[in-house]
Amino acid sequence: MSRKKTLVVFVSLFLIFTMAFEAFAFNTDKDKQKLDEVTKEKEEVTKQKKQNEKQQGDITQKIHKLEENIRNLEGEIAQINKDINETKGRIETTKGELIKAEENLSTKNETFNSRLEVMYKNGDVGYIEVLLGSTDFEDLLTRIDMVKRLVKHDTDLLKYLKEQRDLIENKKITLENQKSQLLTLMNNTKKKQEDLRVSRGAMQRAKKELEKNHVALEKQEDELADLAERIKEVIIRNQSDENYVGGQMTWPAPGVRTITSPFGYRIHPILRRKKLHTGIDIGIGYGENIVAAQSGKVMYADWQGGYGKVVMIDHGGGIVTLYAHNSKLLVKEGQRVERGQVISKCGSTGMSTGAHLHFEVRENGQYVNPEKYVKRP
Ligand SMILES: [Zn+2]
Known part of the structure; x- marks a missing residue:
């Protein structure tokens, strides 16, 4: 090999190593950057979720207020209905009174007319006869006075009866006006109530929409949290280059064989919605020992959100x-x-709903069924 060839090989190898190293370093930086992005995105989603919750609270309050108003109007409508029925009753009574008053008036009128008829039809003859029938002058004056008083009494009575009839007629008109006002009020109140119901409907729809968005945001938040977890693991793993020591792991809860909840999709016992159960739950008692399933290096040993006090071990x-x-x-x-x-x-x-061990195994940041690695004793 010539010097030149040796140099080319050396430079090429140098470049390959450098590039490989840079690619590795670059990847870690990229992962860190990605983690930052995911964390920010998750914070944004959490903010939106909180905002959504506040809007839901506001809208619920408004719906309650509308419902209260609708109920109050229900009471008003019932009262107006009662008033209308009472007014109708009073109108009926007044109609009866009016008929009676008219009857009285016409009976009296007839009596009066027939009396007048007797007096005037017979004309002077009758009158003279009455007067001639007088025994003396004093008797004559008495008879004239009697006739006059009789006529006046009849006229007064007729006038009184007419007045009574007019009063009743007016009362009836007033009541009918009242009834028509009450009917208008009733229509307006019903319209107002209908408007409130329409508003309530619109708000209930808006609330449903918010609830739907909330579910979506929660899902997004969960997914971003999971993604952040996996990126963190990838970053940590990239910084250690050990290989997995391999093979079956040991059962992490010595002496306890009960799996209270297996790996896979289930309805979450606290969140009450379908969610991946990312590990297995082992029904071990409070305060009992938990052991490392395999040799390795402790990656994390602290509190972490829903996991509570948690240990994570990197097995390479x-x-x-x-x-x-x-x-x-x-x-x-x-x-x-x-x-x-x-x-x-x-x-x-x-x-957590009670003492137990939640045990997970992850391969390159992906959740896998731990029963692939451990066997129940
Ligand atoms: Zn669990």
């Missing part, structure tokens, strides 16, 4: 195990642990 080759909801952690980040070594005490920290 992209394989990570996770032990959640502990009451006490016995290892520290960066510490080496051996297969079967006690790492924590069981508890119910984080999003």
